Amino acid sequence: xxxxxxxxxxxxxxPKTVTNPTAKGSVRKKxxxxxxxxxxxxxxxxxELYTRQNTLDPEAYSCGLVFLAGNGEKVPLARYNGSNHxxxxxxxxxxxxxxxxxxxxxxxxxxxxxxKAEKYAETTDRYATLSGALECMLLDCNxxxxxxxxxxxxxxxxxF
Numbered sequence: 450x451x452x453x454x455x456x457x458x459x460x461x462x463x464p465k466t467v468t469n470p471t472a473k474g475s476v477r478k479k480x481x482x483x484x485x486x487x488x489x490x491x492x493x494x495x496x497e498l499y500t501r502q503n504t505l506d507p508e509a510y511s512c513g514l515v516f517l518a519g520n521g522e523k524v525p526l527a528r529y530n531g532s533n534h535x536x537x538x539x540x541x542x543x544x545x546x547x548x549x550x551x552x553x554x555x556x557x558x559x560x561x562x563x564x565k566a567e568k569y570a571e572t573t574d575r576y577a578t579l580s581g582a583l584e585c586m587l588l589d590c591n592x593x594x595x596x597x598x599x600x601x602x603x604x605x606x607x608x609f
Contacts, residue, residue, distance in 0.1 A: 450522045450562040451510035459517055460526055464490040466497060478482030479504050487514070487592060497523070498592065501604035502579050508533035510579035513553075513567070514590050525567040527590060536570050546572050550582070552589075 450597075467485045474483040480501050487496035491507035503509035515541040529552050530536070536551055538544040542556060553567040560566050576582045586592070 450518060450520070450524060451557060452516075452524060452555065452566070456558045457526060457555050457557070460494065460496075461514075461590050463494060463591060465494075465496060465590065465592045465594075467592065470595045472594065476504065480509075485521075487594070495525075498586075500579060500583060503533075506533055507531075507578075508548075510520060512579060512583045512586055514586065514592070521587060524555065525565070526555045528567050529576070529586050530570070531579070531582070532577075538569055539564070542567070546570060550574070550576055552585075 454536070456536055465487045467487050469486050470484055472485050474481055476482070481505050485498040487498050488494070489496075497515040497517060498512070500512040501510060501569045508531045512530040514526045516526050518524055518525045520559045530550065532548050534549065536546040538546075540562060549572045551570040551572050553570045555566040556569045559568040573585075575585050587595070
């Protein structure tokens with residue numbers, strides 16, 4: 450499935466709410482994992498929000514937003530990663546991101562090339578922890594529903 454950049458932008462800007470903010474986490478492959486269900490405020494679209502934190506490496510974390518398409522496909526729209534690894538943007542001449550926090554964004558271009566929807570990434574200094582990455586993602590992707598203190602970028606993420 451290939452989404453247009455216009456549709457990706459619309460999906461990211463659409464107001465969304467987490468419907469199970471008290472979801473229970475699990476530990477698998479040395480990573481603490483939480484998955485939350487997210488609905489557009491108009492009820493027409495469904496998403497998943499996830500967080501992953503490596504239990505051994507504090508720089509190894511990720512959170513993301515996945516669009517649940519009506520045909521059963523899951524399309525990652527955004528992923529906010531920690532600084533524990535190197536990333537390459539192959540369609541940008543193998544532009545290299547070395548051990549810096551970075552934000553992956555779905556692009557029509559990468560989907561058309563047959564790569565991961567969210568392969569493209571840009572470095573950021575907006576966060577340095579999983580809770581900071583989640584704050585940024587909630588703001589950037591127009592997501593609420595973790596409770597009033599967590600719906601603003603300055604709120605503490607009480608579940609970490």
